[in-house]
Amino acid sequence: MQGLFFEPDTGVRMIIRALVFLIGLWTASRAGRAVAENWDGYGLVIAYTFLLAWVMQFLHHALFDGPMLSPLFFGIDFVVLLIVSLAGFRYRRTNQMVNNYYWLYERTSAFSWKDKD
Numbered sequence: 001m002q003g004l005f006f007e008p009d010t011g012v013r014m015i016i017r018a019l020v021f022l023i024g025l026w027t028a029s030r031a032g033r034a035v036a037e038n039w040d041g042y043g044l045v046i047a048y049t050f051l052l053a054w055v056m057q058f059l060h061h062a063l064f065d066g067p068m069l070s071p072l073f074f075g076i077d078f079v080v081l082l083i084v085s086l087a088g089f090r091y092r093r094t095n096q097m098v099n100n101y102y103w104l105y106e107r108t109s110a111f112s113w114k115d116k117d
Contacts, residue, residue: 013064016063017064020056020059020060020063024052024056024059024077024081025080025081025084027052028049028052028081028082028084028085028088029084029085029087029088030088031045031048031049031052031085031088032045032048032049032084032085032086032087032088032089032090032091032092033088033089033091033092035048035089036088036089036090036092036093036096037092037096039096042086042089045082045085045086045089046082048085049078049081049082049085050078052081052085053074053077053078053081054074056077056081057069057070057073057074057077060073087111090111090112091110091111094107094109094110094111094112094113097113098113103116104116
């Protein structure tokens with residue numbers, strides 16, 4: 001992901017970087033949803049996102065000759081992926097609570113629910 005923010009590219013490399021970025025975001029979202037699907041907690045979401053950020057670092061190193069062990073770029077990757085994976089987790093958990101316990105909860109937004117009155 002660091003290439004999208006810090007390195008100028010043109011042409012096909014930019015398209016490939018954008019595809020890698022989108023695949024990373026999609027994978028983070030799916031990881032968050034998978035953790036929620038198994039009724040696990042936020043800790044597992046963070047662990048999976050940490051591993052995914054490490055994989056993204058490797059992909060940028062292998063495909064685009066980026067730095068492999070850069071704490072700054074890893075931190076940026078981790079934070080962006082964590083936001084997306086937590087959003088996927090919370091979206092799925094809201095759907096679970098509202099659909100499975102429809103007599104107890106009602107949806108207040110895409111990411112939250114409340115007790116029925």
